[in-house]
Amino acid sequence: MSISVKHISKSYDNLKAIDDISFEVKEGELFGLIGPDGAGKTTLFRILTTLLIADNGNAIVADLDVLKDYKSIRHSVGYMPGRFSLYQDLTVEENLSFFAAIFGTTIEENYDLIKDIYIQIEPFKDRRAGKLSGGMKQKLALCCALIHKPKVLFLDEPTTGVDPVSRKEFWEMLKRLQHKGITILVSTPYMDEAALCDKIALIQDGNILKIDEPKEIVKDFPKMLFNVGANNMYQLIKSLKNYKHQYSVYPFGEFVHYTDNRHNFNPEDLHHYLEAEKLTNIIIEKTNPSIEDIFMELAK
Numbered sequence: 001m002s003i004s005v006k007h008i009s010k011s012y013d014n015l016k017a018i019d020d021i022s023f024e025v026k027e028g029e030l031f032g033l034i035g036p037d038g039a040g041k042t043t044l045f046r047i048l049t050t051l052l053i054a055d056n057g058n059a060i061v062a063d064l065d066v067l068k069d070y071k072s073i074r075h076s077v078g079y080m081p082g083r084f085s086l087y088q089d090l091t092v093e094e095n096l097s098f099f100a101a102i103f104g105t106t107i108e109e110n111y112d113l114i115k116d117i118y119i120q121i122e123p124f125k126d127r128r129a130g131k132l133s134g135g136m137k138q139k140l141a142l143c144c145a146l147i148h149k150p151k152v153l154f155l156d157e158p159t160t161g162v163d164p165v166s167r168k169e170f171w172e173m174l175k176r177l178q179h180k181g182i183t184i185l186v187s188t189p190y191m192d193e194a195a196l197c198d199k200i201a202l203i204q205d206g207n208i209l210k211i212d213e214p215k216e217i218v219k220d221f222p223k224m225l226f227n228v229g230a231n232n233m234y235q236l237i238k239s240l241k242n243y244k245h246q247y248s249v250y251p252f253g254e255f256v257h258y259t260d261n262r263h264n265f266n267p268e269d270l271h272h273y274l275e276a277e278k279l280t281n282i283i284i285e286k287t288n289p290s291i292e293d294i295f296m297e298l299a300k
Helices: 041-048 070-076 092-102 111-124 134-146 164-179 214-220 233-242 267-276 291-298
Strands: 003-012 015-025 030-034 056-061 077-080 152-156 183-188 199-204 207-212 225-229 246-252 255-260 283-287
Touching (some): 015 041, 030 164, 070 077, 092 134, 134 152, 164 183, 199 214, 199 291, 207 214, 225 267
Parallel strands (some): 030 199, 077 152
16 A cells, blocks of 8 residues: 555644544555545645654555654655745746755656646746746646655645636646556545545545545435526525425535435425425426535535
């Protein structure tokens, strides 16, 4: 295993950030840690990259113990924190050269690893990092995390605040890096990105809710799920939440995702109820659950 986490816990005063977490990541796997802000993702990343010490449990990263071998781990992993943390007054090229020098290497020595990413920011190599766009900062940070050819790459919410096109490009870059044999642990609050991982762990309030492949996780949704639409979204949500048979009601794009308490649910019953609530253009259609639906169900 490239990463092995066993019964890790961490508290800040009376707040339990991580509560008895265990999971494993295979070598060369792209593993996603999926959850909202405050779920414990960053705390876990800091423990695994030797920046924090856990209260309980132990972890192995790249066959090294996070406590006993912390110095070796720092040479074996790349870490891209959630907040842009490069030197904003240095240029793109200066930042990259600096991080290469810290790890006793050069840009030229590992250029093949970062080439596909670096060529996109090379035209701006003389621009100060603080003047780059969000997407360009992200690519520079990834290059700096890769410049010493790490065995394991930790990416803490790398696409937060980035435009959709840059998000798509970033995940394409991750897939190419995975094909080069790098193990990747990435955290994200975006449920749609979960489907791009080989395996995911859903995390909430410091607890792992479920671990599996994305396609397997969605199979475990316990009820029939329906898209419900009408002319007035606000009134629709209000009416559905007041419906005596509702089990769950969540806005989902242009529809509301609805599940019913009854095993013999008839959509016509709901249709008549919504008509009585003065709603029009009513749509009720069965749909497949997403990872977001699974997360909402598990987090209830």
